[in-house]
């Protein structure tokens with residue numbers, strides 16, 4: 606079975622970012638080196654069709670500038686492909702890719718650009734009309750900037766359910782990814798989140814399927830309990846955003 610890894614920012618801020626979303630360039634370099642040696646790193650879309658053992662895909666969420674300046678040179682060193690899911694509303698903000706940088710990143714033969722919502726909202730709290738609009742506008746804008754087709758998507762906060770899956774398909778997306786939420790179907794595929802807490806031992810375990818069997822299951826069980834205990838769906842923690850960096854309760 607293949608593992609899809611999700612990174613956010615490859616940087617080392619003095620204070621950890623909320624949600625364990627930062628990972629230092631040194632740690633990332635060690636992980637990339639390990640992946641190049643011990644795993645088959647495939648373009649994300651290939652994981653939809655192939656269940657080769659030891660197959661891994663690399664993804665980044667949100668569209669941080671360091672994906673271009675720090676991650677890409679390392680990926681190039683090893684010729685490893687990756688997909689960057691960009692939140693359109695963050696483009697040009699401090700710490701995030703500008704339009705020109707996004708274009709430059711998209712021109713790398715190793716990089717696929719995907720969408721990550723327009724405003725990084727909790728899609729499960731949007732009406733179908735609002736969700737549809739976000740999905741279509743994000744895609745259209747990214748296609749305009751990159752001049753390439755954009756038909757892969759990652760849900761902000763990993764929020765997805767059957768209604769949203771149908772909307773994503775209707776909006777022309779080929780496939781969509783969550784983190785641990787949803788059912789691992791075509792528009793709600795699971796990924797493995799990585800961050801500052803993941804030392805090399807933890808990274809190897811997580812990249813080898815352990816996250817799927819342990820932490821992800823725990824999250825899903827807690828989520829179900831949250832739903833059943835109150836009789837209403839568990840409401841996610843609202844997003845806390847600053848001008849520069851996105852904050853959240855968990856890396857979802």
Ligand SMILES: [Zn+2]
Pocket residue numbers: 666667721725761762857
């Ligand atoms: Zn995100």
